[in-house]
Amino acid sequence: MYLLRKDTALNFIDFVGQSAFFVLVFFILSLLYIIIFQYNGLYRINIIITRASHLVHIMKAIYYGALNIVLISLLIEPANVLDSQLIIFVSILIVIPALYLFRAEILRYILIRFSGTSFKRNVIIVGDGKAGKMLATKLMYENPIGLNILGFVDNDKKLNEEVVIGKKVIGNLNNLEEIIDRYDVDELLIAVDDEDNEKVLEVIDLCKSLKISVRVTSELFNIVSRKLSTEKYADIPVIDVSSHYNNAITLGMKRTFDLVASTIALVLLSPVMLVITTLIKVTSSGSILFKQTRVGKHGKTFQFYKFRSMTNIDGEDEDRKKLMLDFMNNENGDADTKIINNRRVTWIGNLIRKSSLDELPQLFNVLRGEMSLVGPRPCLPYEYENYDDWQKRRVSVIPGCTGVWQVWGRSSVSFKESVVLDLYYINNMSPWFDLQLIYQTIPAMLTARGAK
16 A cells, blocks of 8 residues: 555555655554454464454454554554555555455355365264263264364273264374374364363373373463453364473573563663653652562462552552452352552552552562563562462473563452463463563553453
């Protein structure tokens, strides 16, 4: 669209050679659109094959993309990006029909047309209870994406015992690797009814070690499908729990990004931090920073920094400790994850808490390697001591300044839900995922969504 307005001759070589700045902006905006498309689920098969849902997601993505272009144009010289707001409107009129034609018609046709041949995937369902039977039955009668159900894997039923019509038990968890090789399995679908959360996670760990695609449908992960647009098989939400990224290279990239980004953030935000420091000092007595012992990776403790937002912070808050422990044991899941004595919060403390500006000193924790920019939030020692075994999995990685439950719920999610969201992040950890969460953290902070 920019070329149509600026260069009627469409001399692409000359245009690029004379407008290096435009090429840079084009690259940044393209990357931004990829992130927006990913966030809106436009790379998920269940969205691509559904025309109505696909069109809605395209329109949402284009709207957010156009909004970001306008915001970027306000931050830099507007004439270099937009000489008229009309270009956005005309682009939308061209882009939406073009994307719909290519994605919702042509790409959809290709996927469905070849789903029975080149796109066909051999699938085994782990678990033959109610969840497994329901998933298998729906996929047998509603399966436009080419999933071929080979059978079930379960430890409680005999070999070759029929579970649903035509689908039998083909083995147990102990010989799962042999089954995968024998039947040329492409994907495992875990549908375990067991209410023991640790057992569900053990099954996931076992399946992940086999280096093939693993997805799970479980009540334990319901919070993920409510907060995030997940893939669906026959309208049943499935969560990808395959470990593709948690390796030395990925962790090295993550640490490098943490160092560079936190250094830049400290430089850019130093005026803001100076103002907050001054306001805290002149409005209440006490130290500027709040220091607290927190639990990091593998249970190792460290000193955690925040701007002080309360008065009388010395000593252990026994009331808060009791309330937090009661909340952790609460199965109703309707309480907040933050338990705060509002009478102790100062006026500047209330402001920086709602905007999460009190968290800025944690950038120093990031520089020291005690925290990452993205990861599960570090817990208090007494909280860690009262974790169930399955909940202690959240300390298997370096804790972060922001994470999935800060972006998708903050204080509006229950304790159990926050743990599940952290486990989802650990299973899907990647530099790409981190960039998405950092991108989504900014509007969550600006709108104080779910903050206390």
